[in-house]
Amino acid sequence: MKLKPDYRWSVAVVATLMMSTASPAAEKNTQEPEESPVKVSIQGAEPSLEENLRAYLPSLRNLKCESPAERIERYIDSAQARLTKGAEAMGYFTAKFDMTSARQNNCWTFNILVEPGPTVAVVKSNIRITGAGAQSDDFKAIASAPPYTNNEVLVTQKYEDFKTNLTRTASRLGYFDAEFKEREIQVNVDTRQAVVNLHFDTGKRYQFGQVTVEQDVLADKYLKRYLRIEAGKDYSSEELLRQQRLLENSGYYSDVQISSNYQNTENNRVPVEIKTLRNKRYAYTSKLAFASDDGFTIEGGMNARWVNSRGHKLDVALLYTQSGYLKTGFKYIVPLWEPENEYAGIDVSWIKSKDSIDFAGIPLDTYLDQRKLEFNYNRRTESDWQQTAFLSFFEEKFRLVIDGDSIPDNTQLTLLGVRASKTKATTDPLYPEKGWRLSGEIKGSHKSLLSDETLMQARVDGKYLHSFENGSKAIARGALGATWVDTESVMPKSLGFTTGGQDSVRGFDSNALGELDEYGEVSGGKNLIVTSLEYEHPLTEKFSAAVFADAGSAFDDWNNYELQVGAGVGVRYKSPLGPVRLDLAVPKDDTSDLHFYFSLGPDL
Numbered sequence: 001m002k003l004k005p006d007y008r009w010s011v012a013v014v015a016t017l018m019m020s021t022a023s024p025a026a027e028k029n030t031q032e033p034e035e036s037p038v039k040v041s042i043q044g045a046e047p048s049l050e051e052n053l054r055a056y057l058p059s060l061r062n063l064k065c066e067s068p069a070e071r072i073e074r075y076i077d078s079a080q081a082r083l084t085k086g087a088e089a090m091g092y093f094t095a096k097f098d099m100t101s102a103r104q105n106n107c108w109t110f111n112i113l114v115e116p117g118p119t120v121a122v123v124k125s126n127i128r129i130t131g132a133g134a135q136s137d138d139f140k141a142i143a144s145a146p147p148y149t150n151n152e153v154l155v156t157q158k159y160e161d162f163k164t165n166l167t168r169t170a171s172r173l174g175y176f177d178a179e180f181k182e183r184e185i186q187v188n189v190d191t192r193q194a195v196v197n198l199h200f201d202t203g204k205r206y207q208f209g210q211v212t213v214e215q216d217v218l219a220d221k222y223l224k225r226y227l228r229i230e231a232g233k234d235y236s237s238e239e240l241l242r243q244q245r246l247l248e249n250s251g252y253y254s255d256v257q258i259s260s261n262y263q264n265t266e267n268n269r270v271p272v273e274i275k276t277l278r279n280k281r282y283a284y285t286s287k288l289a290f291a292s293d294d295g296f297t298i299e300g301g302m303n304a305r306w307v308n309s310r311g312h313k314l315d316v317a318l319l320y321t322q323s324g325y326l327k328t329g330f331k332y333i334v335p336l337w338e339p340e341n342e343y344a345g346i347d348v349s350w351i352k353s354k355d356s357i358d359f360a361g362i363p364l365d366t367y368l369d370q371r372k373l374e375f376n377y378n379r380r381t382e383s384d385w386q387q388t389a390f391l392s393f394f395e396e397k398f399r400l401v402i403d404g405d406s407i408p409d410n411t412q413l414t415l416l417g418v419r420a421s422k423t424k425a426t427t428d429p430l431y432p433e434k435g436w437r438l439s440g441e442i443k444g445s446h447k448s449l450l451s452d453e454t455l456m457q458a459r460v461d462g463k464y465l466h467s468f469e470n471g472s473k474a475i476a477r478g479a480l481g482a483t484w485v486d487t488e489s490v491m492p493k494s495l496g497f498t499t500g501g502q503d504s505v506r507g508f509d510s511n512a513l514g515e516l517d518e519y520g521e522v523s524g525g526k527n528l529i530v531t532s533l534e535y536e537h538p539l540t541e542k543f544s545a546a547v548f549a550d551a552g553s554a555f556d557d558w559n560n561y562e563l564q565v566g567a568g569v570g571v572r573y574k575s576p577l578g579p580v581r582l583d584l585a586v587p588k589d590d591t592s593d594l595h596f597y598f599s600l601g602p603d604l
Contacts, residue, residue: 036060037107038067044114049090053112056086065107072101072108083112091119091154093189122148123193128182129166131202133175139202142166147196154194159185166200174235174270176262177203206235209269215276217252219309225339226250229272235260240272246340247276251305251313254279279305290598291502291510295322311335323510325353329372342379348372351494357521365401366521370394370494388419392443393450396494411492414450417443425465425604430578433467437604447489454486457495459528465603471538475603479552481528496524497554500564502597504530505552506585507566509595514554525554529563536572546570546583564588568595578602 038060042050058078063071076099087095094117102109125146133139147162148154163183170178182199211229218226229243240258247256255277260270287299297319304314313333320326329349336342351370356363376390392415400407418441425435444456459481467473481497501510517523530552538544547569555561568585583597 036063037065038063038109039107040110040112042112042114045116049087049092049114049116052090053083053086053114056082056089058082063108067108076101076110087114087116089156091121092116093120093187093192094118118192120154120187120189120192120194121151122154122196123150125196126198127196128199129202130181130199131175131178132204133170133173133178133202136173138169138173139166142169154185154187156185159196163198163200170202172237174206175202175204176206176265179203204268206265206268206270207231208233208235208239209264209266209271211272211274213274213276215253215274215278217276217278217306217309218311222310222335225335225337231269235270243274247274249340250311250335252279252311253277281305287600289502289600291596297321307332311339324355325351327351340380342377345374345376345378347374347376355521362403364521367397367399367401368494369397369399383422384424385420385422389417390419390443391416396492398493409493411490411494412450412452413445413492413495415443415445416449417441423604429604430602431574432465432602432604433473435465435604437461437463447486453489453492455483455489455491455495457481457483459497463604472544473536475532475534475536477530477532477534479528479530483526485526491524491526493523497526497528498522498524499528499530499552499554502583502599505532505550505564505566506548506568506583506597507550507587507593507595508564513552513564515556526556527558527561528552528554529561531563542574544572546572546581548583548585550585566595570597575600 040054040057040060042053045053058075063075079099080097083097083099084095087093087097096115096117098113098115100111100113102111125148127143127146129139129143142162142165147158163180167178170176179201180199181201182197184197186195186197188194208229208231210231211227213223213227215223226246227243228246229239233239240260244256244258247253253276257275259273259275261273262270264271281304283303283305285299285301285303287297289297289299291297298321299317299319301315301317303316306312307314312335315331315333316328317330318328327349329347331348332346334344336344349370349372351368353368355366357366358364372392372394374390374392376388378386378388380386392413394411394413394415396411396413398409398411400409419439420441421437421439423435423437425432427433438461440458440460442456442458445451446454459479461479462477464476465473479499483491483495483497485491496514498511498514499505500508500513504510505513512522514522515525530550532548532550534546534548536544536546547567549565549567551563551565553561553563565588566585567588568583570581570583573580573582578601581597581599585595585597587593
């Protein structure tokens with residue numbers, strides 16, 4: 001059974017493709033893949049043309065192996081026009097098709113022999129954009145990239161994509177009266193040439209109208225700080241999306257829906273309606289870790305997403321280690337005029353610890369009682385740097401007990417400083433494939449400003465993550481710190497740098513590396529160096545193995561220090577909460593001193 005091609009002999013034929021011009025992608029997007037026992041073989045067409053012809057063929061869904069011959073004939077008859085459209089969409093306007101059917105393995109098959117002929121090329125594109133938006137950057141950018149270059153093959157998908165870009169841009173920017181004044185492709189089959197004529201009139205731009213918000217968290221005065229859409233501003237769907245994200249990221253609402261009420265547009269103004277669903281007021285966090293030197297570490301926290309109708313926030317935290325270290329405190333946050341980018345805070349913390357050591361057979365007990373009150377101003381820059389300026393009142397009471405005798409050492413400081421940090425990660429924040437983290441801080445005090453000592457201290461921390469094609473990854477980490485202390489001042493114990501332990505130099509006890517006092521106890525150093533390199537290789541979809549080497553030291557003299565090195569192996573498990581890490585590490589100088597570490601959380 002054959003289908004005779006409907007070949008159009010042309011002497012001077014001009015075919016005009018109007019708005020209904022089909023495109024291969026448009027056809028494929030409207031048809032879902034269907035399984036049918038009836039197979040189709042296409043010969044004589046290059047791959048892209050063959051793919052498009054298959055996309056344009058009528059659906060095979062209703063054809064079965066037992067379908068009657070009459071039904072097969074009707075399918076072939078209906079396929080002719082579709083194949084012609086499919087070829088023209090790829091620039092083949094004189095293509096011929098010879099379609100036959102046959103029985104193979106007790107089922108129907110179709111064989112299509114294609115004579116594509118020459119392609120039609122675009123020799124001229126007449127693109128015009130008029131109206132109020134014609135001189136905007138968005139439409140200028142579109143006009144500067146026409147769908148075809150001179151003598152390019154006429155693939156109508158590019159024409160359709162260009163039109164879609166115009167209409168979508170008009171809708172996004174609020175040119176709701178935009179229309180095509182002219183839209184056609186003129187094809188001369190004899191000369192195999194095409195001319196594109198396209199005239200798009202943007203019309204006038206609409207503005208935002210009245211903005212109504214349904215919410216029950218913030219008072220109206222403070223809600224206005226979160227509103228970026230105002231009546232009279234030029235309409236933009238991107239602004240609507242930014243407004244939605246701003247309210248969602250505030251933490252006050254679990255759901256935010258924004259809609260434009262086009263039906264009630266008046267005087268070219270589109271009313272906007274925002275509906276919110278309040279979030280749970282309180283959230284709780286917890287974390288459990290273990291290190292062989294400190295034992296179990298328990299962290300807990302409570303976050304009040306709002307304290308009052310002004311939108312103030314409260315974070316309460318507690319950290320306790322089995323070795324006797326306790327840290328607790330709270331942060332009170334006050335959103336400011338641009339709450340997504342700036343806020344003021346009050347941080348209060350209290351640290352209490354006790355440690356016992358043996359010095360030449362004499363038992364020593366140390367007690368630390370530290371209180372801190374900090375006022376800070378925080379802002380996030382356009383490049384996503386978190387910046388903080390702070391004023392901190394710091395009081396430390398340190399007591400050393402030797403064989404029943406108590407030796408106190410109290411320090412009071414008023415520290416003024418700044419800090420900055422940024423984390424940039426690709427893909428999932430729990431399991432980033434690439435990224436980095438950088439933070440830095442500088443602070444200082446002077447005896448003339450409610451302080452016992454004059455000093456200045458700076459610290460920089462960084463981390464870099466890179467994943468390879470085989471799924472493995474490398475993690476580099478480092479820290480650098482330095483302190484300047486006036487000749488008549490003493491370095492406070494709690495400001496001294498120490499290192500060692502998890503997230504520092506593995507293979508050593510936590511904070512075990514640093515300068516020693518006259519009793520052999522680590523008192524902290526003025527300077528700090530920490531480096532780390534880790535390689536992780538996947539074993540299964542969920543598990544991977546890691547090897548690492550860490551080095552670091554805390555010391556007083558840059559001309560006289562020695563880096564302590566630790567190395568080890570570990571296992572990583574991909575949990576829904578982030579990577580679970582189990583590490584074993586030993587010091588380079590004593591491989592029998594084994595340390596075990598456990599942690600949970602993202603790599604950056």
